[in-house]
Amino acid sequence: MAIHNPDLAKEVLSNKFGHFEKVKFPPLSRLLAAGLAEHEGEKWVKHRRILNPAFHLEKLKELSLMLPALSTSCEELVNRWTRSLGSDGTYELDVFPEFQRLTGDVISRTAFGSNYLEGARVFQLQSEQVERIAGAWKIGIPGYLSLPTKNNRKMHQNNSEIESILHGLIGKRMQAMQEGENTKEDLLSLMLESNMRTSDDNGQFISGMTIKEVTLILYEVLWLYSPAVAFFRKTYKEIKIGGITYPADVLIELPLLLMNHDPDIWEGDVHEFKPERFTNGISQASKNPGAFLPFSWGPRICIAQQFALLEAKMAFCMILQCLEFELAPSYTHAVNNTRLMRPMHGAQIKLRAI
Numbered sequence: 001m002a003i004h005n006p007d008l009a010k011e012v013l014s015n016k017f018g019h020f021e022k023v024k025f026p027p028l029s030r031l032l033a034a035g036l037a038e039h040e041g042e043k044w045v046k047h048r049r050i051l052n053p054a055f056h057l058e059k060l061k062e063l064s065l066m067l068p069a070l071s072t073s074c075e076e077l078v079n080r081w082t083r084s085l086g087s088d089g090t091y092e093l094d095v096f097p098e099f100q101r102l103t104g105d106v107i108s109r110t111a112f113g114s115n116y117l118e119g120a121r122v123f124q125l126q127s128e129q130v131e132r133i134a135g136a137w138k139i140g141i142p143g144y145l146s147l148p149t150k151n152n153r154k155m156h157q158n159n160s161e162i163e164s165i166l167h168g169l170i171g172k173r174m175q176a177m178q179e180g181e182n183t184k185e186d187l188l189s190l191m192l193e194s195n196m197r198t199s200d201d202n203g204q205f206i207s208g209m210t211i212k213e214v215t216l217i218l219y220e221v222l223w224l225y226s227p228a229v230a231f232f233r234k235t236y237k238e239i240k241i242g243g244i245t246y247p248a249d250v251l252i253e254l255p256l257l258l259m260n261h262d263p264d265i266w267e268g269d270v271h272e273f274k275p276e277r278f279t280n281g282i283s284q285a286s287k288n289p290g291a292f293l294p295f296s297w298g299p300r301i302c303i304a305q306q307f308a309l310l311e312a313k314m315a316f317c318m319i320l321q322c323l324e325f326e327l328a329p330s331y332t333h334a335v336n337n338t339r340l341m342r343p344m345h346g347a348q349i350k351l352r353a354i
């Protein structure tokens with residue numbers, strides 16, 4: 001059953017009384033180290049409480065390592081691109097894998113601090129897992145992921161390596177904390193500490209663009225090409241939504257992408273890239289003030305939304321300080337929206353030094 005009214009979608013997403021649960025794909029959970037996003041009930045409450053302090057915006061800004069770590073990763077990217085510029089001052093590249101790499105790099109530095117290289121290996125393996133799973137998923141045969149194919153065996157091997165690196169990292173850090181070392185400079189330490197307890201930038205210019213304009217562009221991208229294409233929930237108990245009573249075990253789809261392109265919900269042209277639609281704030285861009293849901297809504301809203309926006313703003317600003325870009329002639333505009341939105345044929349751009 002698809003529900004595409006934003007108010008009803010938010011009613012589903014904000015229900016705290018156990019009427020809905022996330023839809024589970026057990027073979028996938030076995031291959032992608034299960035985390036907060038998969039947990040339910042008491043286990044979810046406990047884990048969310050442990051993780052929350054690490055993702056507070058104030059904490060993110062406060063951490064002595066966080067902003068320098070973000071900036072180091074972005075600087076490395078800009079330097080690598082700048083070094084690649086040819087004699088004509090231009091360089092053509094696919095930025096999709098570049099940004100995937102940047103994201104893994106930033107999380108490894110901010111989450112694992114001095115154990116950055118081990119963290120980076122985890123994210124490298126996780127991205128490989130996602131690619132392999134997406135490939136196996138396309139085959140669409142029930143139980144296929146459990147067959148001992150070469151790809152499936154490699155996925156199990158990767159998952160074991162990920163779990164073993166993470167257990168090793170946590171063990172080492174716990175020991176350092178117990179020995180009184182000051183380790184409070186990364187997300188992992190904050191989470192472990194939290195676990196122990198519980199057991200305007202407008203007007204600043206970057207290359208002719210204000211940070212406010214950068215923010216409008218990020219909102220527009222999150223809206224027009226929302227990374228989460230849809231949210232899925234299953235009714236756990238009978239529940240009435242929008243005057244209709246649903247029994248238990250009904251699969252509910254909240255088609256975010258469809259909602260974002262509905263002219264009855266949004267102001268202006270719903271298919272064009274027009275960041276200025278957000279000039280007067282998120283609530284003014286839509287006819288329904290609460291329709292902007294790229295990070296979901298309610299108790300299971302993305303825990304890292306501030307972290308992700310901070311990272312994207314910093315990367316965008318640092319790139320724009322040194323380089324300008326345009327779409328490369330080889331770019332073909334097509335999206336692949338199997339579960340997560342991504343460019344189907346890459347995102348080729350042509351860079352130029354400024």
Ligand code: HEM
Pocket residue numbers: 035036037038048107227228231232294295296299300301302303304305307308
């Ligand atoms: C632009 C970047 C991002 C977008 C658009 C995004 C979007 C989302 C959405 C839509 C959900 C809810 C899914 C659902 O309810 O079915 C979610 C959950 C989650 N996200 Fe993100 N996310 C982003 C970046 C990140 C990053 C960088 C991290 C980790 C560092 C992260 C960690 C999580 C976690 C742990 C959850 C599960 C929360 C829970 O169930 O309590 N996200 N994200």
